[in-house]
Amino acid sequence: MDYRLSHLKQLESEAIYVIRETAAQFERPVLLFSGGKDSITLAWLAQKAFSPGKLPFPMMHVDTGHNFPETIEFRDKFVSDMGARLIVGSVQESIDKGRVVEEKGPNPSRNGLQSVTLLDSIEEYKFDACLGGARRDEEKARAKERFFSHRDEFGQWEPKNQRPELWDLYNGFKHPGENFRVFPISNWTELDVWMYLMEEKVPMPNLYFAHKRKVVNRDGVWLAESPFITLMDGEQYEERTVRFRTIGDATCTGAFLSEADTIPAIIDEISTTHITERGGRADDKRSESAMEDRKKQGYF
Amino acid sequence: MDLLRFSTAGSVDDGKSTLIGRLLYDTKSIFQDQLESIERTSEARGDDYLDLALLTDGLKAEREQGITIDVAYRYFATPRRKFILADTPGHIQYTRNMVTGASTVNLAIILIDARHGVVEQTRRHSFIASLLQIKHVIVAINKMDLVDYSEEQYNKVVEEYKEFSSKLNIPDIRYIPMSALKGDNVVERGDKMPWFEGSPLLYTLETVQIGHDYNHVDSRFPVQYVIRPQSEKYPDYRGYAGRVAGGVFKPGDEVMVLPSGFTSKVKSVDTYDGPVEEAFAPMSVTITLEDDIDISRGDMIVKPENKAEVSQDIELMLCWMNEKPLQPRGKYKLKHTSRDARCIVKDVRYKVDVNTLHRVEGDNNIGLNDIGRVLIRTTVPLMKDSYTRNRYTGSVILIDEFTNETVAAGMIL
Numbered sequence A: 001m002d003y004r005l006s007h008l009k010q011l012e013s014e015a016i017y018v019i020r021e022t023a024a025q026f027e028r029p030v031l032l033f034s035g036g037k038d039s040i041t042l043a044w045l046a047q048k049a050f051s052p053g054k055l056p057f058p059m060m061h062v063d064t065g066h067n068f069p070e071t072i073e074f075r076d077k078f079v080s081d082m083g084a085r086l087i088v089g090s091v092q093e094s095i096d097k098g099r100v101v102e103e104k105g106p107n108p109s110r111n112g113l114q115s116v117t118l119l120d121s122i123e124e125y126k127f128d129a130c131l132g133g134a135r136r137d138e139e140k141a142r143a144k145e146r147f148f149s150h151r152d153e154f155g156q157w158e159p160k161n162q163r164p165e166l167w168d169l170y171n172g173f174k175h176p177g178e179n180f181r182v183f184p185i186s187n188w189t190e191l192d193v194w195m196y197l198m199e200e201k202v203p204m205p206n207l208y209f210a211h212k213r214k215v216v217n218r219d220g221v222w223l224a225e226s227p228f229i230t231l232m233d234g235e236q237y238e239e240r241t242v243r244f245r246t247i248g249d250a251t252c253t254g255a256f257l258s259e260a261d262t263i264p265a266i267i268d269e270i271s272t273t274h275i276t277e278r279g280g281r282a283d284d285k286r287s288e289s290a291m292e293d294r295k296k297q298g299y300f
Numbered sequence B: 001m002d003l004l005r006f007s008t009a010g011s012v013d014d015g016k017s018t019l020i021g022r023l024l025y026d027t028k029s030i031f032q033d034q035l036e037s038i039e040r041t042s043e044a045r046g047d048d049y050l051d052l053a054l055l056t057d058g059l060k061a062e063r064e065q066g067i068t069i070d071v072a073y074r075y076f077a078t079p080r081r082k083f084i085l086a087d088t089p090g091h092i093q094y095t096r097n098m099v100t101g102a103s104t105v106n107l108a109i110i111l112i113d114a115r116h117g118v119v120e121q122t123r124r125h126s127f128i129a130s131l132l133q134i135k136h137v138i139v140a141i142n143k144m145d146l147v148d149y150s151e152e153q154y155n156k157v158v159e160e161y162k163e164f165s166s167k168l169n170i171p172d173i174r175y176i177p178m179s180a181l182k183g184d185n186v187v188e189r190g191d192k193m194p195w196f197e198g199s200p201l202l203y204t205l206e207t208v209q210i211g212h213d214y215n216h217v218d219s220r221f222p223v224q225y226v227i228r229p230q231s232e233k234y235p236d237y238r239g240y241a242g243r244v245a246g247g248v249f250k251p252g253d254e255v256m257v258l259p260s261g262f263t264s265k266v267k268s269v270d271t272y273d274g275p276v277e278e279a280f281a282p283m284s285v286t287i288t289l290e291d292d293i294d295i296s297r298g299d300m301i302v303k304p305e306n307k308a309e310v311s312q313d314i315e316l317m318l319c320w321m322n323e324k325p326l327q328p329r330g331k332y333k334l335k336h337t338s339r340d341a342r343c344i345v346k347d348v349r350y351k352v353d354v355n356t357l358h359r360v361e362g363d364n365n366i367g368l369n370d371i372g373r374v375l376i377r378t379t380v381p382l383m384k385d386s387y388t389r390n391r392y393t394g395s396v397i398l399i400d401e402f403t404n405e406t407v408a409a410g411m412i413l
Helices: A007-025 A037-049 A069-082 A091-096 A111-125 A190-200 A263-272 A282-286 A290-296 B016-026 B032-045 B060-065 B092-102 B120-131 B151-165 B201-207
Strands: A029-032 A059-063 A086-090 A129-131 A148-151 A179-182 A211-218 A221-224 A238-244 A255-257 B003-010 B072-077 B082-087 B107-113 B136-142 B172-177 B220-222 B225-227 B239-243 B254-258 B263-270 B284-289 B300-302 B309-320 B331-336 B339-352 B371-384 B395-399 B406-412
Touching: A007 A037, A007 A129, A007 A179, A007 A190, A007 B225, A007 B239, A007 B284, A029 A037, A037 A069, A037 A190, A059 A069, A059 A091, A059 A111, A069 A086, A086 A091, A086 A111, A091 A111, A190 A263, A221 A238, A221 A255, B003 B016, B003 B092, B003 B120, B016 B072, B016 B082, B016 B107, B016 B201, B082 B092, B092 B120, B092 B309, B107 B120, B120 B151, B120 B309, B120 B371, B136 B151, B136 B201, B151 B172, B172 B201, B220 B239, B309 B339, B309 B395, B331 B371
Parallel strands: A029 A059, A029 A129, A059 A086, A129 A179, B003 B082, B003 B107, B107 B136, B136 B172
Antiparallel strands: A148 A179, A211 A221, A211 A238, A238 A255, B072 B082, B220 B300, B225 B239, B239 B284, B254 B263, B254 B300, B263 B284, B309 B371, B309 B406, B331 B339, B331 B395, B339 B371, B395 B406
C-alpha cells in the first residue's frame, strides 16, 4: 500500500487540522469572510472540518462599503447555502460614528480604515480568534506569518517577537483582551487555491472570470468604473475584457486584461504570468512596507 | 504532485537569503513586479548589484539591518516537485525561529562560508537538525567564488564537517560546493568547478527520496474535537475529529481509548466527501465507534496490541527559546498532541556543549538557545512515543504560565 497524499490533500488536511484546533482552543472564534477566493476556500475547508455538523462559529465580513455589488450578492448566497451565521462590520458605520476619517483625494481607499472596524467588531463580539484566508505567498510581510498569530490588546502584530511555532503544536494561550489571527491556508499558493477550487467544484463569484467592463487606467492599474472613483483630467472609462485576481475594495483592486473565463483558463493564465496577484493592488504600492504597516495596526 | 518541505540554516552572512533568491530567480519563480521592486530598493540604496536577499527579507527591520530575523516561507515548483521552503535566520539571537522553521521539514540545507569553515552556528544548527530527526542534510559550501573555486579548500571544509557530524544522528548528508551569488551549482552546474562530480542543489532537491517520513506502523489518533451535530438529520451522530498521527485506521479495527483503556471497534472513518476505507498519517478525518464511550479532546485512540506509553514522568531533550532561563523545579504549561497539561521540572540531567557535543554534567543553567536533557512530571498522563519513533506523538512545547510565551521545544526520549 502506498500511503501518500497528493500535495493538495496534504494542504487540505493541514488546514482542517488548524481550523479544528482553533475551534477547540478558543471560546469565541470567527471566520473572516470577504467573498474573495481565499476566504471562500477557507470557509469551504471549515465546512469540511466539522461535517456533518455545522460551523461552530459565525462568519464576519468587514464591509468597506466600497464593494462590487456582485461580491455582496455572492457573499449572502454562499453563507446561506452553508447554513452559517454572518456578521457584517461596517466601515461606513465607523465613519458615521466618527471612529475613523475618510481619506481625501481622487482615489480614497478604505483599506486602512478596515482595521479600526475589525478591531471594534472584535471588541463588540468579544472574539478571541479570527480565522483569515491570508497566504504567505501573497506578500513579503505575509511570508513571515505564523499559523497562530498573536495580537496584543491593541490588535498589534509584533513581527520581531512572534511565538516560536513548532511541529503542529499551536499555542493559543492568551491574556484577556488579546486575540489571535489564525491562517489555516498559510502554505497555499494562488495556484493551489485555484486547483483546489476546481477539484472541489466550489461556486465562485463571476468577477474572477473574464467579462466586459468599463475601466480606467491609473498609474498602470486598471480600475473598474464605480461611484467611489473621481476621474481626473484626461481620464475616461473605456470598455475592456477583464477579470480580477483579487477582490477587495473597488477603489484599489486592479483588474487584469484577460480572456480567461473558466477555471482551467485561469490556471493556465496564472501559471504563465509574470505579475503577482497583488501587482494590481494599488494599496500595496503606496510604500515598500505598506502591508507590514497595516498589519502592525491590526489589519488582518 | 509530490511536496518537499525544506529549510535553510547557517551562520549570519553566509548567504542564505542570496541562495534562496538565486534558487527562485533561476527557477523563474520571481515575478516581474517583485523584481522591479527589489531593483528600485537596490538602486535607492546605491548597491551596484541586485540584492536578491531583499526578496526574502520581508520586514522593514530586516531590510534596514540586512539580517533575517524571522522565518520567511517561500513556495516554488518545478515539473518534478512542489517546494515549501523555510528561510530561517542565522543570528544566534533568533535560533528559536530557526527551530520553528526546521520542525516541519523533510530536509535541511546548512550553509557554510567556504572561507570560514565550520563555525559555532554550523554546529548548533546541525545538532538541532539531528535532534529534530531531519533525515536529509545538504551541506552547501558557499562563496566558492571567494576562494578561487579551490577544490582543496572545499575538501578541507568537508573533512571538518565530517569529523564533527560523525557524532550526530543524520542518516543522509551530502556536500555541494557553490556560489549562490554567481549561481554555480545552485540550479545550473556552471563551469567553474569541473572537479565536482555531484549534482547541483536543485537536482538534489528534486530527486531526494522522502517517502518514509510518516510512521505508518503504530496507529495513533489524538482526538482534537468531538462532533455532535444534534440535528434532525444526525440526531445521534458522535464523531471524533482529528489528524492521524501514525499508523492506519479502518472500519472494523479493534481500538482502545487512552488513558481510560476502554475498547471498541471503528464503525466508520468519515470525511465531508463521504466515508473512506482507511485513514493514515497525515489525514484529517472523523472516526466513529461502535460503542458509546466517554471520549474527549486530549484522549488518544490506538490499537490494543500496540499502545502508546501512558506516563506522567517524561524524559526530554529541550531546546530553550526564551530570555528567561529554565527554572529548576519550575512549573510550566505543556502541550502534547491535543492534550494540555501542566508540568514541573524535576531534574536537569545535563546540558549539551554544542561545539563538542559533550555533556556538561552539573551545569543546570539552561538559558536562551541552550540544549539540555531534563526530567519532567506532568499533572495528567501523556500518551507518548519516543520522538525517534513518531515526531507527532513524541514532541511537546513548554509555555510560561505567566507570559504565555512558548519557551521550549521538547523531544521525548
